[in-house]
Amino acid sequence: MNAMTQVPRPMDVPERPQVATYDARDLIRDGVQAQIVLDGQTYILRITKAGKLILTK
Structure with a gap:
């Protein structure tokens, strides 16, 4: 898996402490979807053709 890339925040957005920001394409290996697990529940994150x-769930 690729290393997670932190996306720079725009200058006009106030900084919030301890909020990680990731590019969704770094989460999705095959360019289509990724599985995310929370408390034993699996969720699917996908990018549509429209971006x-x-x-x-």
Whole structure:
């Protein structure tokens, strides 16, 4: 898996302490979808052809 890349924040957005920001494409290995597990539940994060993110259970 690729190393996670921190995305620089725009200058006009106030800094929030301890909020990690990641490029969604770094989370998605095959360019289509990634599985995310929270408390034993698996969610699917995918990028649509239109470049939108969808998170489903």
